[in-house]
Amino acid sequence: MQSEVMFAGFGGQGILLSGKILAQTAMDQGFEVAWVPSYGPEMRGGTAYCTVVISDEPIGSPIIKNPAHLVAMNRPSLEKFAGIVKPKGVILINASLIPIRSGRDDIDELIVQTTEIASEIGNIRAANIVALASFIARSRIVDFDIFRECVKKEFSKKPKLIPLNMKAVDKGKLAANFDV
Amino acid sequence: MGKTFLKPNSLSDNHTHYCPGCKEAAHGRAPAMATGIKRVRPDLNVFTYQGDGDLASIGMSEIIHSANRGEKFTTIFVNNAVYGMTGGQMAPTTMPNQKTTTSPFGRDVKDVGMPIKMANLLAALQTPGYIERTTVLKPKYIVKAKKAIKKAFIYQMEKKCFSFVEVVSTCPTNWGMTPQDSIKWAEDTLLPYYELGVFKDTPKMEEKNAK
Amino acid sequence: MAKVLMKGNEAIGEAAIRAGCLNYFAYPITPQSEVAEYLAKRMPEVGGMFLQGESEVAVGYMLFGASACGERVFTTSSSPGISLMSEAISYIAAAQCPVVFVNIMRGGPGLGGILPSQADYSQSVKGGGHGDYKLLVMAPASVQEAVEMVTEAFVLAEKYRNPVMILGDGLIGQMMEPVEFPEKVAAKPSDKSEWATTGMDTRKSDKRNLVKTLFLDPEELNRHNLMLKEKYKKMEAEEVRYSTYNTDGDYKAVIASYGTMSRVCKTAIDMLKKEGIEVCMIRPQTLFPFPEVAIRKAVEKKSCKLAISIEMNMGQMVEDIQRSVSGIVPVKWYGKCGGEIPTPEETAEAVKKYLNNEE
Numbered sequence: 001m002q003s004e005v006m007f008a009g010f011g012g013q014g015i016l017l018s019g020k021i022l023a024q025t026a027m028d029q030g031f032e033v034a035w036v037p038s039y040g041p042e043m044r045g046g047t048a049y050c051t052v053v054i055s056d057e058p059i060g061s062p063i064i065k066n067p068a069h070l071v072a073m074n075r076p077s078l079e080k081f082a083g084i085v086k087p088k089g090v091i092l093i094n095a096s097l098i099p100i101r102s103g104r105d106d107i108d109e110l111i112v113q114t115t116e117i118a119s120e121i122g123n124i125r126a127a128n129i130v131a132l133a134s135f136i137a138r139s140r141i142v143d144f145d146i147f148r149e150c151v152k153k154e155f156s157k158k159p160k161l162i163p164l165n166m167k168a169v170d171k172g173k174l175a176a177n178f179d180v
Numbered sequence: 181m182g183k184t185f186l187k188p189n190s191l192s193d194n195h196t197h198y199c200p201g202c203k204e205a206a207h208g209r210a211p212a213m214a215t216g217i218k219r220v221r222p223d224l225n226v227f228t229y230q231g232d233g234d235l236a237s238i239g240m241s242e243i244i245h246s247a248n249r250g251e252k253f254t255t256i257f258v259n260n261a262v263y264g265m266t267g268g269q270m271a272p273t274t275m276p277n278q279k280t281t282t283s284p285f286g287r288d289v290k291d292v293g294m295p296i297k298m299a300n301l302l303a304a305l306q307t308p309g310y311i312e313r314t315t316v317l318k319p320k321y322i323v324k325a326k327k328a329i330k331k332a333f334i335y336q337m338e339k340k341c342f343s344f345v346e347v348v349s350t351c352p353t354n355w356g357m358t359p360q361d362s363i364k365w366a367e368d369t370l371l372p373y374y375e376l377g378v379f380k381d382t383p384k385m386e387e388k389n390a391k
Numbered sequence: 392m393a394k395v396l397m398k399g400n401e402a403i404g405e406a407a408i409r410a411g412c413l414n415y416f417a418y419p420i421t422p423q424s425e426v427a428e429y430l431a432k433r434m435p436e437v438g439g440m441f442l443q444g445e446s447e448v449a450v451g452y453m454l455f456g457a458s459a460c461g462e463r464v465f466t467t468s469s470s471p472g473i474s475l476m477s478e479a480i481s482y483i484a485a486a487q488c489p490v491v492f493v494n495i496m497r498g499g500p501g502l503g504g505i506l507p508s509q510a511d512y513s514q515s516v517k518g519g520g521h522g523d524y525k526l527l528v529m530a531p532a533s534v535q536e537a538v539e540m541v542t543e544a545f546v547l548a549e550k551y552r553n554p555v556m557i558l559g560d561g562l563i564g565q566m567m568e569p570v571e572f573p574e575k576v577a578a579k580p581s582d583k584s585e586w587a588t589t590g591m592d593t594r595k596s597d598k599r600n601l602v603k604t605l606f607l608d609p610e611e612l613n614r615h616n617l618m619l620k621e622k623y624k625k626m627e628a629e630e631v632r633y634s635t636y637n638t639d640g641d642y643k644a645v646i647a648s649y650g651t652m653s654r655v656c657k658t659a660i661d662m663l664k665k666e667g668i669e670v671c672m673i674r675p676q677t678l679f680p681f682p683e684v685a686i687r688k689a690v691e692k693k694s695c696k697l698a699i700s701i702e703m704n705m706g707q708m709v710e711d712i713q714r715s716v717s718g719i720v721p722v723k724w725y726g727k728c729g730g731e732i733p734t735p736e737e738t739a740e741a742v743k744k745y746l747n748n749e750e
Binding site: 204205206209210211212213214215216217218219220221223224241242245 | 414416440442444445446448449450451452453454455456457458459460462464478479482589590602603604605
Binding site: 020023024032034035036059062065 | 562569659661735
């Protein structure tokens with residue numbers, strides 16, 4: 001089985017990091033993974049996106065036309081990519097910045113106020129972790145406990161940030177459940 | 181009869197064309213190659229031997245950056261105001277109005293600028309430690325040039341600094357002169373422009389200050 | 392050693408260190424600057440040397456100098472940077488110095504773009520610099536393979552006293568995948584005392600070593616070049632590497648593809664299989680020497696109607712495939728050359744179109 005997740009948003013929203021943490025989690029769980037960034041000129045200030053491919057077999061093409069899921073952190077990303085997600089996939093919409101919806105009825109739409117939640121726990125920069133936790137909780141694409149450990153590992157060099165990000169993980173998970 | 185002159189041990193019988201050392205770099209790139217050697221084998225003695233077309237034209241970037249990094253090798257720069265190897269074309273060091281094969285009416289400084297004074301130019305950098313301009317036109321100058329070159333190598337062996345010795349010389353063939361005339365022309369024309377002397381001797385300065 | 396998730400560029404830097412190469416000269420250029428950024432931190436930790444040269448032109452000669460005195464040395468760059476180094480590459484090949492180059496290709500010609508491309512196939516395989524010379528060229532298709540090829544590159548470079556080029560498209564540098572590094576120094580250093588200018592006091596014999604590329608005597612130059620030719624022939628006999636995919640059945644076409652593009656082809660072949668269309672792939676892992684025999688044998692199968700070169704350029708490998716199949720089947724090309732990587736769907740569609748035209 002192979003699954004793909006596309007993360008998209010503005011440069012600076014932690015898009016590439018979210019993808020990396022998901023890839024790391026999947027790898028720790030024993031899956032094959034590939035993390036494929038967009039590194040065009042749009043990286044600076046414009047839209048940034050990356051795709052994470054997760055599979056139980058060696059990965060063929062890391063280039064994906066239709067990802068299984070989408071995490072959209074800004075409006076242009078949702079507008080650009082909502083249409084290419086495979087049916088039954090999860091589309092996470094960062095409602096803090098996106099006033100519209102995907103317009104699809106064949107997918108699982110997950111609406112999360114990532115900025116508000118991150119701001120409640122003390123730092124809006126944790127919005128990407130809130131979104132990622134929400135997405136993982138809903139899609140169950142990887143094991144949530146392994147994911148939690150990976151977030152800890154990611155911030156091990158800045159231990160001060162660990163409690164904040166653990167809160168982000170919990171609140172994100174909660175948001176996924178509330179939205180059901 | 182005793183021998184009055186022996187070839188130094190450092191010179192081998194290997195036939196080399198324009199590079200007297202043990203490696204050949206492309207035109208102008210010798211300082212980059214020397215950097216490569218010196219960075220991985222700082223214990224080896226390394227020098228580049230470059231002419232004015234090579235060093236002051238195509239290799240300007242390499243010499244400036246090597247000098248500015250303070251690479252601890254020695255550059256011997258032979259300046260005879262012309263491309264000698266390739267048959268007498270205009271060099272960046274060619275004098276105003278000097279005729280060469282590519283400046284048949286004489287170097288027009290309004291068109292191509294004044295000749296470049298490499299020793300002065302490199303001395304403007306803060307890092308390089310020892311820069312001197314010498315000449316080999318007459319025995320009195322040769323003694324000084326020899327001393328300068330020796331000092332440059334001593335500084336290298338003591339791992340002190342980048343050193344640069346410019347040697348103003350003649351090129352009778354490409355200047356179209358007899359050796360005697362070329363010496364006179366060089367003394368009258370080159371030396372007033374390319375002034376001889378020490379431009380920089382940081383190790384000596386530091387030694388003085390320490391005292 | 393456990394697997395780690397790493398970007399291709401960083402993994403390439405680490406692989407060189409694990410291969411026992413502690414000397415790195417480079418000049419930054421997208422999309423491979425992460426190698427220099429990684430090694431700027433990592434080299435001091437392992438007692439290695441990193442110098443950022445003033446230009447790729449200079450870096451080429453820094454490599455030449457370091458290698459000429461027998462030290463293991465490598466660089467990484469991207470297309471326009473390799474063009475600037477090509478002068479030195481010609482000298483390094485002529486002087487038979489074992490330098491390892493990594494080209495993380497971007498789109499060209501000119502400044503082109505910074506997205507993935509395979510547009511330097513000809514530059515690496517056919518020359519690039521002046522004169523008669525060959526590089527041994529390897530094309531990784533994953534981060535893990537890039538690591539393995541970097542390790543092997545040092546062994547091959549020293550075995551043949553010849554520069555080796557690792558040719559990766561931009562994605563190989565930018566993608567993160569799990570990698571496993573060899574535990575110990577994986578490439579034993581060779582004896583270089585016969586040729587390297589290591590300094591007279593370090594050698595036992597009185598023989599002076601001379602590293603040179605100038606041979607003004609035509610007979611001497613002829614001899615030198617024929618000796619190089621023998622070396623390249625030996626590479627062709629002994630170092631061809633390739634992998635195959637779906638070659639068992641009665642396939643209708645042979646795809647030849649390398650690097651990231653070959654992985655897209657693999658998925659496209661799986662898709663076509665589901666539709667009942669059999670296509671196989673020969674993936675050259677070395678671009679020089681080229682797997683001529685393997686490709687020829689593959690197209691000799693009766694069911695095979697066609698060979699298709701699928702690359703992210705205008706079809707630079709087509710000539711080599713034509714040479715290999717020597718007229719048995721027609722050779723087509725599919726690919727994109729602007730920086731976009733064709734998707735498996737597009738690739739499968741292109742293959743189908745060619746097959747329909749044949750029938």
